[in-house]
Amino acid sequence: MAPILKTVSHVRLRLRAQRALLWGLTACGPSLLLSAGAFAAYRLGILGDAGLDVCTTLAWSMVGLAALVGAARGVDWLEAAIVLDEASGLHDRLSTALELAGAGHEDEVALLQYADGLRSLARARVEAAAPWRMPRGLRLVLVGVVAVALGIWSPLPQSTGSAGAVEPSPLPRVSLPPAAVESLSPEDREALEAQAEALRLMAKGTVDPNAKRWFLDVEHVVRAVLEGRLSKAEAMKQLAELEKKQPGKTDGDGKEGDPNAPKSDKPEEQRERMLDQAIADKLERAVEHALKGDPKLEKVLPELELMKKALQDRDLDKLADLFDKLRNKELTPEQRERLAKALEKFADKLKDRSLADKMDKLKRDEDRLKKQRDETAGGLSKRDEDRLGKTQRELEKLERDHGDQGGAQRQLERLERESRQAAADLQRRIKEAHKGGQARMDPKAEQELRRQMKEMMGKAAEELRRQTQGQQRRQAGQMGRSRIVDIKEIMRRDRPDAGRDEFEKRAGGDPKPGEGKDPRKGRDQGRFQPTDRRGEDPNRRWVMGTDRGPIWRLRMKGGEGEGQGHTAMEGDGESARLKGGREHFVEGKKSDGPTRKQVFQGAARKGFARGTWGPVYGEYADVAEEAMDKEHIPAGRRTLVRRYFELIRPR
Amino acid sequence: MADRATDGAQAMLEGEIACIREDVATLRAEIGKVIVGQDDIVEGVVVAMFTGGHALLEGVPGLGKTKLVRTLADVLHLKFARVQFTPDLMPSDIVGTNVLVDDGQGHRTFVFQRGPVFTNILLADEVNRATPKTQSALLEAMQEQAVTVGKETYPLVSPFFVLATQNPIEMEGTYPLPEAQLDRFIFKLHVGFPTRDEMHAIMSRTTGESDQATQRVMTAERLLEIRQLARRCKVEWAVQDYAIRLVEATHRDRPTAAEPAKRWLRIGASPRGAQSMLLAAKVRALLDGRVNASRDDVRALVKPALRHRILLNFEAEAEGVTTDRVLDELVRAVPAS
Numbered sequence: 002m003a004p005i006l007k008t009v010s011h012v013r014l015r016l017r018a019q020r021a022l023l024w025g026l027t028a029c030g031p032s033l034l035l036s037a038g039a040f041a042a043y044r045l046g047i048l049g050d051a052g053l054d055v056c057t058t059l060a061w062s063m064v065g066l067a068a069l070v071g072a073a074r075g076v077d078w079l080e081a082a083i084v085l086d087e088a089s090g091l092h093d094r095l096s097t098a099l100e101l102a103g104a105g106h107e108d109e110v111a112l113l114q115y116a117d118g119l120r121s122l123a124r125a126r127v128e129a130a131a132p133w134r135m136p137r138g139l140r141l142v143l144v145g146v147v148a149v150a151l152g153i154w155s156p157l158p159q160s161t162g163s164a165g166a167v168e169p170s171p172l173p174r175v176s177l178p179p180a181a182v183e184s185l186s187p188e189d190r191e192a193l194e195a196q197a198e199a200l201r202l203m204a205k206g207t208v209d210p211n212a213k214r215w216f217l218d219v220e221h222v223v224r225a226v227l228e229g230r231l232s233k234a235e236a237m238k239q240l241a242e243l244e245k246k247q248p249g250k251t252d253g254d255g256k257e258g259d260p261n262a263p264k265s266d267k268p269e270e271q272r273e274r275m276l277d278q279a280i281a282d283k284l285e286r287a288v289e290h291a292l293k294g295d296p297k298l299e300k301v302l303p304e305l306e307l308m309k310k311a312l313q314d315r316d317l318d319k320l321a322d323l324f325d326k327l328r329n330k331e332l333t334p335e336q337r338e339r340l341a342k343a344l345e346k347f348a349d350k351l352k353d354r355s356l357a358d359k360m361d362k363l364k365r366d367e368d369r370l371k372k373q374r375d376e377t378a379g380g381l382s383k384r385d386e387d388r389l390g391k392t393q394r395e396l397e398k399l400e401r402d403h404g405d406q407g408g409a410q411r412q413l414e415r416l417e418r419e420s421r422q423a424a425a426d427l428q429r430r431i432k433e434a435h436k437g438g439q440a441r442m443d444p445k446a447e448q449e450l451r452r453q454m455k456e457m458m459g460k461a462a463e464e465l466r467r468q469t470q471g472q473q474r475r476q477a478g479q480m481g482r483s484r485i486v487d488i489k490e491i492m493r494r495d496r497p498d499a500g501r502d503e504f505e506k507r508a509g510g511d512p513k514p515g516e517g518k519d520p521r522k523g524r525d526q527g528r529f530q531p532t533d534r535r536g537e538d539p540n541r542r543w544v545m546g547t548d549r550g551p552i553w554r555l556r557m558k559g560g561e562g563e564g565q566g567h568t569a570m571e572g573d574g575e576s577a578r579l580k581g582g583r584e585h586f587v588e589g590k591k592s593d594g595p596t597r598k599q600v601f602q603g604a605a606r607k608g609f610a611r612g613t614w615g616p617v618y619g620e621y622a623d624v625a626e627e628a629m630d631k632e633h634i635p636a637g638r639r640t641l642v643r644r645y646f647e648l649i650r651p652r
Numbered sequence: 653m654a655d656r657a658t659d660g661a662q663a664m665l666e667g668e669i670a671c672i673r674e675d676v677a678t679l680r681a682e683i684g685k686v687i688v689g690q691d692d693i694v695e696g697v698v699v700a701m702f703t704g705g706h707a708l709l710e711g712v713p714g715l716g717k718t719k720l721v722r723t724l725a726d727v728l729h730l731k732f733a734r735v736q737f738t739p740d741l742m743p744s745d746i747v748g749t750n751v752l753v754d755d756g757q758g759h760r761t762f763v764f765q766r767g768p769v770f771t772n773i774l775l776a777d778e779v780n781r782a783t784p785k786t787q788s789a790l791l792e793a794m795q796e797q798a799v800t801v802g803k804e805t806y807p808l809v810s811p812f813f814v815l816a817t818q819n820p821i822e823m824e825g826t827y828p829l830p831e832a833q834l835d836r837f838i839f840k841l842h843v844g845f846p847t848r849d850e851m852h853a854i855m856s857r858t859t860g861e862s863d864q865a866t867q868r869v870m871t872a873e874r875l876l877e878i879r880q881l882a883r884r885c886k887v888e889w890a891v892q893d894y895a896i897r898l899v900e901a902t903h904r905d906r907p908t909a910a911e912p913a914k915r916w917l918r919i920g921a922s923p924r925g926a927q928s929m930l931l932a933a934k935v936r937a938l939l940d941g942r943v944n945a946s947r948d949d950v951r952a953l954v955k956p957a958l959r960h961r962i963l964l965n966f967e968a969e970a971e972g973v974t975t976d977r978v979l980d981e982l983v984r985a986v987p988a989s
């Protein structure tokens with residue numbers, strides 16, 4: 002039986018080795034986790050060198066120990082013999098022989114079986130019985146080892162979501178307890194992440210380096226809060242600092258970033274938007290006008306066609322590039338002649354002051370009638386009142402339709418002047434050349450002309466770029482303000498203390514005796530008591546609303562005595578604004594309006610409304626922003642809307 | 653001295669096994685003179701015969717079932733009887749009956765007239781054409797090797813071997829065999845249609861002037877010797893355990909039931925199934941020149957030994973699942989060790 006036992010022992014050895022490998026690999030999982038945890042703790046300073054050594058030694062000892070246990074677990078002789086029989090096709094000769102030998106059978110059948118077993122040993126295939134196979138989890142474990150190794154040796158990310166080469170400002174690292182991270186609800190976390198992503202996109206899409214840097218700074222603050230590296234209180238301070246430096250915020254001299262500069266109000270923003278719109282409109286009309294008269298012009302100067310397209314897309318930056326291109330282009334005499342005509346027309350259109358004159362006239366009329374109304378004891382006559390109303394309505398309409406034409410005109414004046422001068426020079430030189438019968442222009446004159454052309458075009462390009470940057474800065478400032486407000490709102494909502502602090506600050510202030518008729522400002526110092534939305538428990542200072550977040554309401558005790566004087570808002574008679582107003586009764590025409598069928602039929606005949614993407618986008622985005630400013634929309638939803646518009650923004 | 657004696661016995665045993673293999677090879681060669689192909693069926697019948705069990709051959713008419721049994725009887729030096737089962741066949745037509753006999757001196761006595769069951773090889777042809785009452789007349793004979801008529805029990809001659817043939821039960825005018833009777837067959841063998849080459853050979857042999865003549869190559873004593881020697885073969889505990897686990901796996905209500913059994917079986921195999929497999933495995937090993945039954949033997953015998961011992965449920969029948977398919981999946985589901 003010895004030869005049989007020897008052969009089977011080889012199989013046992015191989016099976017043991019494989020088992021050891023398998024057990025070792027199985028232990029690799031927990032060991033990897035332990036190692037990774039230990040290194041993470043070490044990197045965070047929780048664990049020292051000795052602790053790290055202990056942990057890693059322990060982790061990898063586990064692997065060795067598991068392998069040893071796997072190897073030590075005996076493989077049954079019969080089990081190994083069966084495996085060998087199966088693999089070698091020996092019809093259980095060896096296992097039966099071993100079993101009979103183990104049971105001590107000595108009859109002739111058993112002896113014959115032993116002999117048969119010995120004879121069949123020649124056909125036994127040990128390698129086939131216990132082949133070296135790669136354990137299933139080996140690849141996984143190797144991937145895990147590599148991942149953990151990469152995790153251990155890679156540097157910790159200092160910032161995320163940076164765009165371009167602009168690095169965010171360094172922030173003080175504040176170590177926070179884990180609670181700071183946990184206090185963010187999933188919705189708030191999601192909303193903040195969306196804000197950070199939107200800021201990253203805005204930074205990416207902004208040309209102005211200051212605006213780009215500002216967006217990245219705000220994003221960095223938000224990410225720091227999300228990662229728990231910055232407390233929310235600290236973040237609020239940082240945001241307040243950044244808010245002072247936001248792009249597009251200018252003082253009277255146009256200097257940016259002045260913390261003492263007054264916050265721009267909405268009419269100012271609207272005025273600037275209208276200005277941008279008016280300039281773009283004006284330029285578009287001017288180029289269109291310049292191109293209209295000469296169909297060949299576009300073929301001779303393809304840049305003009307591109308200019309037209311750039312204006313349709315409201316891409317002033319591209320327009321500036323085209324001016325630069327045109328400036329450096331070698332022009333043929335024919336091109337020069339045509340360009341001169343085009344520039345003249347362009348300048349004519351820019352010079353068109355009919356609209357501005359009309360608006361000036363209307364303003365003068367309005368001022369005159371108002372002055373007359375204030376000075377005359379009985380007010381204006383009915384005719385003059387009608388005229389004033391009509392003037393005001395017409396002026397409003399013009400401003401609404403065409404923006405601040407005067408402001409736009411001022412910005413375009415330089416461009417017009419330069420264009421006209423260049424066109425005149427160009428035509429003069431051409432005429433001189435024709436008069437003299439010269440086939441070519443005098444080289445000196447040609448050089449001079451080229452210089453002038455270059456200068457003019459350069460100025461035009463510069464003006465347009467300045468215009469673009471200013472526009473972008475204003476837009477960025479507007480968007481940035483909205484972002485900051487949203488982020489603050491999210492953080493404040495998540496931090497009940499902050500809301501209460503602010504509330505108490507606003508509510509408490511410096512209590513003074515009441516001075517008006519308003520019972521809320523009586524002599525007895527008014528005291529604010531925030532209650533929950535139902536006001537059921539007067540002792541509760543604040544309670545989270547059950548459905549829409551915390552709702553604060555004021556409960557105040559009335560003063561004991563009467564106040565003195567009155568507030569400006571509570572005038573006795575009509576307010577100044579209502580004084581000159583008149584009531585108008587308009588009777589509408591009752592109708593159900595067109596049916597859906599009629600709408601579609603009409604559209605089929607006339608065609609659906611169409612518009613260029615750029616202007617349409619701008620209008621829609623503005624309307625959305627205005628709606629969000631006016632309506633009470635949760636910050637999370639606002640983020641979604643803004644993100645949507647950010648994603649569909651023409652680039 | 654003792655070692656030398658043992659070595660001598662071992663050598664004798666080895667020689668005996670070699671002789672058996674030679675005898676069986678001769679037997680199969682003689683059968684092969686008449687029966688073309690059907691090697692599995694021939695092997696199954698031979699194994700069943702050496703095991704001491706009875707075999708049921710199932711197949712459509714004309715596939716040579718009866719011919720095989722007749723040939724087997726011819727090549728074995730054994731008594732042979734054939735009963736053609738018909739719907740009007742009575743039990744007494746099989747086992748025999750008491751008849752009134754006049755001894756010529758005016759005395760009349762009942763004398764037991766032995767039926768065809770008193771033979772070595774009984775061919776129960778188209779066994780499923782008889783009524784269940786007649787079929788059950790074979791029950792005692794097959795299991796107890798004896799028949800009881802009236803108050804008398806008559807032992808059958810040894811060896812007694814029933815080879816029954818039946819048409820598929822779906823055919824007209826058949827009575828399915830009762831489960832109890834089916835269990836008494838050690839094997840149920842499916843006789844398949846011959847291949848084209850085999851068909852050519854059959855045509856050549858059967859349409860000529862005369863049939864091939866066979867020789868008697870084995871006596872009843874020799875058959876019994878082989879049967880005894882087969883029982884001495886060794887079965888490793890793990891092999892026995894494998895056979896038991898296979899049978900257990902057919903019982904859907906047991907925790908050891910295999911998934912195919914849970915899905916498709918209504919009734920599992922009886923312990924007699926495991927007995928049949930192990931006994932037949934020993935014979936198979938002996939015919940292979942071994943003295944140990946192996947898992948391979950058990951595996952090869954699962955279908956003939958268990959296919960008539962399991963009952964399919966409605967779902968299996970509706971899906972057209974056969975017992976052979978269930979057993980194939982069962983073998984795959986039950987680990988060999």
